[in-house]
Amino acid sequence: MIHRRKFLKQAGIGAAAVAAAATGFTQLNLQKKKERLGVALVGLGYYSTDLLAPALQLTKNCYLAGIVTGSPEKAERWQKKHNLSSKNIYNYENFDRIADNPDIDVVYVVLPPALHREFTVRAANAGKHVWCEKPMALTAAECEAMIQACAGNKVKLAIGYRMQHEPNTREIIGYGRDKTFGKVKLISVAAGYFDGRTDHWKQKRSMGGGAMFDMGVYSLNAARYVTGEEPLAVLAQEMTTRPEIYTQADETTLFQLEFPSGALANCATSLGMNMNYLHVTAEEGWYRLEPFQAYSGIQGATSKGTTLNLKIPNQQAKQMDDDALAILNNTALLVPGEEGWRDIKVVEAIHRSATEGKRVLIG
């Protein structure tokens, strides 16, 4: 078995790849086919360091193969800690040379949102599959450019909405899809934390900061996955209790969504308070998760008396394994680029509604 695996790995080919080739999988992708995908993390901040790197120790379908960082100090530290090959370490200038590195199959963009478009496009142009953290980008136009770059290069693009991979969340997505409690009528959802920082990029809207980009997309994404619909209109307000800090970005945003079925959502997000709940009113009952967005401990209840507390070892590992498997098998991603793009279209409408002080139709 070891020999067979070794052979397949050296040949750059696996059973799944053969199957994929038979169904028309491209030569480009075929050449890259492996049993486990090599992932390069771009941007080594808190989320890469404390969440993704440890998760990549647990994944079955992918592993940490490289890093991209602007900090030589971080490069050295990560190389030692994760036993990375020198040739798999890039900085932002030489990053495009990753095209020639067969160890790297996936580039995971974990940079501030203002840099998502650039690095997604560069990674796609280098022939690498892309995983991109939320929010996908600052504008819908940027999202479209990212989707086009990936499609044009025949690579997959997944957005890091890990909650959609989480089992309790899958359960309530199923309730909506199967109408377990009848039609969804109203969603109340709130995602936020108290951010004591005053000069981080999360306080700068031009960098993709502010509550709506950071935590608001969780509220918005939840309203969308609970209903399974795209909102038609939004009415939003931005507020702050710390105007000296939130001069550009929103500290708090409240927004109301209207869906085609008549379902409504009352949503909140903030960098000024800790809040984390999702409550769904349906025709024949209710269900809730609290917290609905956390690195662990997602739990909830329903009007039928069900307790929701399915557990998985690691959310990020689940997300990356799901996405790696979809690439290996050339099947549909659970959360493709289009999913991030749909959210950002709504975020644009939310910003416009808050600016204009009135209801905005979502194009």
Add this chain to the structure above:
Amino acid sequence: MIHRRKFLKQAGIGAAAVAAAATGFTQLNLQKKKERLGVALVGLGYYSTDLLAPALQLTKNCYLAGIVTGSPEKAERWQKKHNLSSKNIYNYENFDRIADNPDIDVVYVVLPPALHREFTVRAANAGKHVWCEKPMALTAAECEAMIQACAGNKVKLAIGYRMQHEPNTREIIGYGRDKTFGKVKLISVAAGYFDGRTDHWKQKRSMGGGAMFDMGVYSLNAARYVTGEEPLAVLAQEMTTRPEIYTQADETTLFQLEFPSGALANCATSLGMNMNYLHVTAEEGWYRLEPFQAYSGIQGATSKGTTLNLKIPNQQAKQMDDDALAILNNTALLVPGEEGWRDIKVVEAIHRSATEGKRVLIG
């Protein structure tokens, strides 16, 4: 003891009345002083029949002494069932003669909201204390007329917000007042039920129908009692999925409130869905009630692990006994007319915001 009570009752005077007289309680009220107050219900619909009349069998400080109804058939049925004296039965025309009836101390107005002002003023002019169901009236001006009529006649005016008397609700009001979880930051609250009726007064705004007047005042009142503050501004929308029924009144209203401390509220109300929860985000934790507005079974939880499930035998009995005792002792009512008036001022702003499609400051 029986002899003493009997004497005091015959003399129309009790220990509390003596104390009240010593502190300047009016001669008019002094003459009415009893150990238990006689209550006349005005309007014998579902709420009087199924909730208030049974509750008045349980009250200690008041009892059902009379009725006011436009239906001779109901008058006869109630007289038999509750063993009422013929002289304590009024219709809407001869109602003002209640002024001469010493059996009646309190008139409880349980009519559709459009009639609250008229019957409150008539009851006050008859020298009777008034309990008035929510919503207090259709406009703030009507509320002011009611408050003035009661003040001018030196009678008390209580609004039937029974939840403020409910012990789990009192508990969370205490959390806000005592800052048990720090400052209140965000309230999510939703109150609604599916109303299958199509031509009831609850579907007519001119009668005080619509979700906001009916159930929305529970959401609004909760946002106010949780914060202990008056909102400064509101942004609201009205929606319907049954436009053929909700031609005038709102089927569903979503509204966002801003409070002076910076606290915010995301509120919902509807006659198109069953929903009933109150979730409070505070600086140092959260607490919730679900249901927060029901005739029984109010329960909840907090981020400290507390379970809230204090029980009382009957909410309406508690409310009426509290209010009767405040009248007997001439102490402050828990929910005076001003409390209903403050809500209706906000309801007016909500209607205006929904009509104008923009944020409205609350005067």
